């Protein structure tokens with residue numbers, strides 16, 4: 001029988017999977033909505049989804065960072081080689097940087113471009129930025145580069161999780177699995 005590893009607490013697991021699912025939706029929707037040849041209504045619907053779901057992602061990421069600060073994650077098993085612990089720390093750190101960068105650069109791109117974010121507007125939260133094409137364009141480039149970096153890191157992260165679950169069978173994925181007894 002395998003030893004039971006320390007696992008993440010329920011809020012950390014739920015925050016992880018809700019952010020993961022939303023980010024996995026945001027990447028293809030973002031990519032799709034900027035393609036040429038879409039009808040106006042479809043493009044508008046995708047933009048509406050993307051901008052407003054992005055606000056929810058930002059709130060969940062803020063909650064996640066706060067929770068992690070108050071509740072440090074369980075240590076990795078001692079059996080894991082040092083190089084794997086280092087790669088894991090770097091990948092997770094960069095994933096956090098990118099899930100902060102994406103909503104922030106998206107927000108700046110939209111607000112500095114002078115466009116609405118319907119959810120914030122409905123709550124009476126006006127823009128925090130002046131209109132500036134230069135700022136909007138820089139944010140757009142950052143958002144684009146961040147999206148590719150995020151897609152690569154997510155692929156690495158999922159690959160590593162599957163490797164642990166299916167090949168090494170060492171219980172690492174179970175530490176973060178939402179359903180526990």
Ligand code: HEM
Nearest residue numbers: 026027030031034051054055057102103106107110144147
């Ligand atoms: C985790 C959060 C987010 C992810 C993963 C994400 C992902 C993406 C991706 C993949 C693209 C396509 C980039 C390209 O190929 O040009 C994109 C474009 C875009 N995103 Fe996001 N996004 C996020 C959050 C946001 C937020 C919060 C907003 C605004 C409130 C936003 C607004 C936009 C806009 C306006 C574009 C089109 C940029 C342009 O071509 O002008 N995004 N996003």
